Structure formats: structure tokens, C-alpha cells
Amino acid sequence: MLKALRDIRTVRVVVYHPKDRERDELEAQIRRIGCDVTAIWPPTESIRRDVDVIFMLFRQDGFTHTLLKALAEQNVQATLIGIVEFESPAVIEVVARAGALAIVTKPIRAFGILANLVLSQTILAREKNLLDRIRKLEEKLDGVKRLEKAKSILITRKGMSEQVAYETIRARAMAARVSIDVVCSTIIDAEEFVGL
Amino acid sequence: MSLPFDIDRPLLIGTLYSATGATAFVERTQLNATLLAIEEVNAAGGIAGREVKPLCYDAQSDPARFASLAEYMLDEDRVDLLVGCYMTNTRQAVVPVVERRGSLLSYAAPYEGFEYSPNVIYGGAVPNQHIFLLARHLMTEAGKSFYLVGTRYSFPIETNRVLMTLIAERKGHILAERYVPLEASRRELDQIVQDIRRKKPDVVFCAVVGTAAVAFYELCAEAGLTADTTFASLTITEAEVAAMPPRLAEGHLTAATYFHSIASAENRRFVRAYQARFGAHEQLNAMAETAYTVTHLTLAAVNRAGSVAPEAVRAELAQISFQAPQGEVRLDAENNHLYLWPRVGRVEEDGQFRVLLEAAAPVKPDPYLVNHTFEDWAGALPPAALPPAIMSPASIPPLPVPLVSGK
Numbered sequence: 001m002l003k004a005l006r007d008i009r010t011v012r013v014v015v016y017h018p019k020d021r022e023r024d025e026l027e028a029q030i031r032r033i034g035c036d037v038t039a040i041w042p043p044t045e046s047i048r049r050d051v052d053v054i055f056m057l058f059r060q061d062g063f064t065h066t067l068l069k070a071l072a073e074q075n076v077q078a079t080l081i082g083i084v085e086f087e088s089p090a091v092i093e094v095v096a097r098a099g100a101l102a103i104v105t106k107p108i109r110a111f112g113i114l115a116n117l118v119l120s121q122t123i124l125a126r127e128k129n130l131l132d133r134i135r136k137l138e139e140k141l142d143g144v145k146r147l148e149k150a151k152s153i154l155i156t157r158k159g160m161s162e163q164v165a166y167e168t169i170r171a172r173a174m175a176a177r178v179s180i181d182v183v184c185s186t187i188i189d190a191e192e193f194v195g196l
Numbered sequence: 197m198s199l200p201f202d203i204d205r206p207l208l209i210g211t212l213y214s215a216t217g218a219t220a221f222v223e224r225t226q227l228n229a230t231l232l233a234i235e236e237v238n239a240a241g242g243i244a245g246r247e248v249k250p251l252c253y254d255a256q257s258d259p260a261r262f263a264s265l266a267e268y269m270l271d272e273d274r275v276d277l278l279v280g281c282y283m284t285n286t287r288q289a290v291v292p293v294v295e296r297r298g299s300l301l302s303y304a305a306p307y308e309g310f311e312y313s314p315n316v317i318y319g320g321a322v323p324n325q326h327i328f329l330l331a332r333h334l335m336t337e338a339g340k341s342f343y344l345v346g347t348r349y350s351f352p353i354e355t356n357r358v359l360m361t362l363i364a365e366r367k368g369h370i371l372a373e374r375y376v377p378l379e380a381s382r383r384e385l386d387q388i389v390q391d392i393r394r395k396k397p398d399v400v401f402c403a404v405v406g407t408a409a410v411a412f413y414e415l416c417a418e419a420g421l422t423a424d425t426t427f428a429s430l431t432i433t434e435a436e437v438a439a440m441p442p443r444l445a446e447g448h449l450t451a452a453t454y455f456h457s458i459a460s461a462e463n464r465r466f467v468r469a470y471q472a473r474f475g476a477h478e479q480l481n482a483m484a485e486t487a488y489t490v491t492h493l494t495l496a497a498v499n500r501a502g503s504v505a506p507e508a509v510r511a512e513l514a515q516i517s518f519q520a521p522q523g524e525v526r527l528d529a530e531n532n533h534l535y536l537w538p539r540v541g542r543v544e545e546d547g548q549f550r551v552l553l554e555a556a557a558p559v560k561p562d563p564y565l566v567n568h569t570f571e572d573w574a575g576a577l578p579p580a581a582l583p584p585a586i587m588s589p590a591s592i593p594p595l596p597v598p599l600v601s602g603k
Contacts, residue, residue, distance in 0.1 A: 001361070001566075001567065005566050005567075006566065006567050008566055008567075009566070009567070025314075028530065029312060031530065032312055032530060032531050032563070032564050033564045034562075034564055034565070034566075110312040110313065110314075111311075111312075111313070114310070114564065
């Protein structure tokens with residue numbers, strides 16, 4: 001079963017929306033789905049950290065501004081779902097730039113909330129996964145660059161061939177029980193030190 | 197519009213059932229039960245002094261016709277509210293119609309869950325209210341290999357999904373999951389029957405609905421499967437058994453909230469009244485009982501509210517309970533579904549279901565439960581004693597209650 005579906009009842013939700021019947025309906029539906037839900041209004045400058053999903057009303061007013069600023073500054077990891085009452089380009093742009101992964105339109109209905117919760121959680125998980133992979137690839141690429149640099153230092157300083165330079169680094173790493181990258185960094189650091 | 201409560205004319209109830217088509221033989225009993233409830237309400241003085249009048253058309257087992265009939269009855273006949281629907285796709289066709297008009301539909305059948313409309317009272321069971329009991333019984337008594345066969349629509353697909361998670365939890369296995377169209381031919385069904393014969397499952401779980409269900413059982417019997425394979429279902433009721441040759445379904449297990457054979461005073465009275473009205477040999481079933489119960493509950497709430505506005509009716513429903521043939525039932529105001537009584541019954545020689553297992557207390561509906569586990573179920577039961585009608589369900593502490601077996 002899809003993880004976001006299976007785990008739906010562990011999801012903690014915060015709703016930023018003024019108290020009214022529509023918010024009551026949204027909260028009731030989230031509770032029917034089986035999630036823990038808290039409604040907050042007016043929004044404060046600090047966003048709760050222990051939250052997986054944030055439903056947030058987008059309006060062209062100070063409350064929305066406060067929330068967006070808080071979200072941006074505090075690097076919140078939660079999934080953002082926008083609640084919108086207009087489909088004007090200005091609103092869509094703000095919603096998209098805020099990083100919302102789904103929207104709920106007003107008037108709010110029960111139908112569609114579950115699907116939006118599951119889809120946005122799935123998209124966020126996929127995004128996190130991709131970012132993770134990118135980070136790992138970047139690290140790997142940096143490692144390759146460092147290896148190249150360390151080899152070229154050995155080649156110019158010691159007159160080694162590329163093959164011998166590599167074998168030297170590898171043997172050193174094996175002997176010291178450290179990674180090749182650590183040996184490369186040591187060589188580069190030493191070169192920079194000597195070069196001073 | 198249906199909202200103003202006009203005291204000078206009868207209260208009109210639009211019924212949505214099929215007199216023809218693949219599911220007519222079940223929906224006919226739902227219609228009769230709805231009519232019986234309305235007649236009983238009238239005999240008791242009507243709704244705020246008004247007579248209740250049913251309006252009936254043939255929905256022909258066709259979702260599009262359900263929708264257009266709902267529109268016609270609300271707009272042209274000016275009915276005050278709607279009662280009915282059997283298959284999920286017929287309810288789904290009607291829900292937008294009542295939502296747009298701010299009207300009410302009382303839904304008269306169990307279904308697969310994952311719906312909430314403020315304009316619908318869901319009278320039938322959702323999976324957490326009957327599958328557990330059956331799944332546990334099957335895994336301990338019948339065996340661990342399952343063959344799932346159903347009509348291709350949302351109810352069988354979703355109930356099979358739930359069943360598969362429960363079977364996996366108890367280390368059982370699924371040999372196959374097969375679907376047929378509503379109007380399946382004997383040839384299509386026979387291909388599945390031959391496959392069952394080859395795969396030799398311990399249990400065949402049958403979610404084939406309509407007239408195809410009868411043909412499926414006939415073919416299984418011809419293939420000699422019924423002797424040493426357990427057949428189980430949520431949808432084979434007394435209505436399906438009555439449509440089969442005698443003793444064909446003997447030994448079959450069904451999980452439902454109601455059986456004709458329930459030995460309560462309310463049920464004996466219900467059966468007597470129904471047979472007196474529609475024929476001494478008529479059999480009741482869970483769908484008919486659901487239609488009867490949801491009609492009574494809805495009308496009682498309309499009476500108290502003095503209105504057919506969904507919000508007013510819901511508010512009153514949260515305050516009352518009804519002594520239904522299956523046991524006392526009431527609304528769960530959180531989700532517009534009912535607390536109901538899960539049971540497992542086995543078809544006996546005479547075509548009647550004998551109740552093998554029943555919950556000691558009505559089970560809270562959980563229509564949005566995705567991940568069913570046996571552990572969840574133990575804690576999901578409300579207390580054995582129901583509160584007085586005026587007490588709010590929210591104030592009752594939940595207590596796990598063991599099951600009573602044997603009857």
C-alpha cells in the first residue's frame with residue numbers, strides 16, 4: 001500500500017484559517033480521515049515544528065504575509081496546502097512561490113481533502129528523496145574533483161604517472177583505514193599549506 | 197425547493213429503487229421496507245400531523261437514471277427528501293443532485309466508505325463494521341488461502357483491498373482477485389469457476405452482486421466446488437439465496453448487520469409486519485432492514501426538527517436512537533453514518549441464515565479507515581449499554597467489549 005495512505009492516521013495537521021463554518025467543516029473532515037488537527041487563527045510569527053501538513057488560507061492581507069514570512073524564515077519542512085478563494089494570477093503566483101503542493105478551493109467541501117493530503121505527502125516525499133539523491137551526487141562529484149586535484153599534485157610534485165599517483169593514494173587510504181577522500185583532502189591541504 | 201416545511205400538504209418522500217434490471221430483486225425488498233416504515237409512521241400520526249406519501253419510479257438499475265429521477269422528483273414532483281439507492285455508483289450519481297439543491301438523501305445500503313456529504317445519512321455498514329468479524333472467523337475456521345471474485349465496481353474492489361490487508365496480517369494468501377461486469381455472462385463466470393477449481397482455495401470470497409451472483413453459485417455447484425470450499429460474502433443476503441435453487445447456498449457465510457432470523461422482539465415484529473403487508477413467504481435481508489431503519493430514523497428526526505433541511509435533521513439525529521430490527525442504532529454525528537451491529541451468519545438447509553457470531557454492542561462507523569488491522573478492532577467497540585436517546589454520544593467513554601458467539 002502507498003506509504004502516504006497507510007500512514008495517513010499518523011499525520012499531524014495545522015489549519016491556518018479564521019474560525020467559521022468552513023473551517024469547522026475542514027477540521028471535521030480531517031478528523032474523520034483520522035489525522036490529528038489543530039486550527040490556529042490569527043497566525044503567529046512562529047510556526048509549530050511538530051507538524052506534517054499545513055493548510056493555509058491565501059489572501060492578499062497581513063495575515064497571509066505574516067505566515068509566508070514565518071514559513072520562509074523558519075525553513076519549515078511540513079507539506080503546504082493552500083486554501084484559495086480566488087483563482088486570479090496574483091493569488092496563483094503567491095501560492096506557487098510559497099511551495100504549496102496542493103490546493104483546496106472555497107467553499108470548502110469534504111470531498112477531495114483525503115486525496116489532496118495523500119498526493120501532497122507523496123509529492124513531498126518524492127521531492128525529499130530527489131533532494132537527498134542530489135546531495136549525495138554532489139558529494140560524490142566533489143570527491144571526484146578532489147581525487148583529480150590530489151593526483152595532479154602528486155604528478156607535478158613527485159613526477160608520478162597518473163596510475164601510480166592513484167595507487168599511492170589508495171594504498172595510503174588502506175593503510176590508514178580512511179577513505180580515499182580523506183587522503184585526497186590531506187594532500188590538497190598540505191599543498192595549500194606548502195604553497196603559502 | 198425542498199426546504200420550507202409546508203404543513204398543509206403531505207410530506208413527500210422520493211424513493212430511489214429499481215423495479216427492473218440486475219439488482220431489482222434486492223431493491224424491491226428495500227422499496228417494500230421503505231414503504232412499510234412510511235406506513236408505520238402514518239399509522240402513528242404522521243409527521244407533525246402531516247401524512248407521509250412515498251413517490252416511486254423504476255430506476256432500472258441505471259446510475260444515470262437514478263440521477264435524473266432524483267432531479268425530477270426534487271424539481272418537478274417537489275418531494276421533501278429522498279430515500280434509497282443500493283449500488284455505490286447509484287448513490288454517487290445522486291449525491292451531487294442533493295448537494296446542489298440543499299436536499300437530503302437517506303442511503304439504504306452498506307458501502308465501501310470514503311465518503312462524507314452533509315446532505316446524506318448513510319444507513320448501511322462500512323467495512324470496519326462487518327469485514328473484521330468475517331475475516332477473523334474465516335482465518336481461524338476455514339483456512340488461509342483465498343480466492344476473491346467480484347463485480348467490477350468500487351464496493352467489491354475496496355472491500356477486497358481491506359480483506360487482503362487483513363489476510364496478509366494473519367499470514368494468509370490470495371490466490372487470485374478477479375472481477376466481472378454487472379451483467380456478466382455465464383461463460384465469463386464459468387471461466388472463473390474453472391480457475392477456482394484449478395487453484396483450490398480454502399475460501400472463495402464472493403462480491404458478485406445482482407443476478408450474476410445467483411448464476412455464479414449455480415456454476416460453482418455444478419463444478420462441485422461447494423462441497424469442500426468455504427464461500428463467504430458481504431452481499432449474499434436472503435434475497436440472493438431466495439433467488440437460488442433450494443440448498444444451493446447451504447453453508448455459505450455472510451457478514452451483515454441484519455439477518456431475517458434474528459430472534460429479537462423488534463425483529464419478530466418487523467418480519468410479521470413485512471410479511472403481513474407483502475406476502476407470508478417474503479424474506480427480509482440486510483439491505484431491506486437498512487432501508488427500513490434509515491427511513492424510520494430520518495422521519496423521526498424530521499418530525500423533531502419540523503424541517504427537512506439536512507442540517508436540522510442531522511442535529512436531531514444526533515439526539516435520538518432507534519430500536520431497529522438489528523438492535524438499537526443511532527447516528528455518529530462525526531460522520532453521518534450509523535452505529536451498527538456486525539454479525540456473521542451461515543445459510544442453513546431451509547435457506548435461512550443462522551447467526552454464528554454477533555458483536556455485543558453496536559460498532560462505531562469509521563468510513564475513512566484506510567489501514568485495517570485486527571488490533572484496531574478490539575478497541576473500536578462502544579459500551580454494551582446504549583445511552584438514553586438524549587445523551588450525546590461524545591460523552592460515552594469507549595470500552596473494548598468481547599464478542600459473543602453462538603446463538
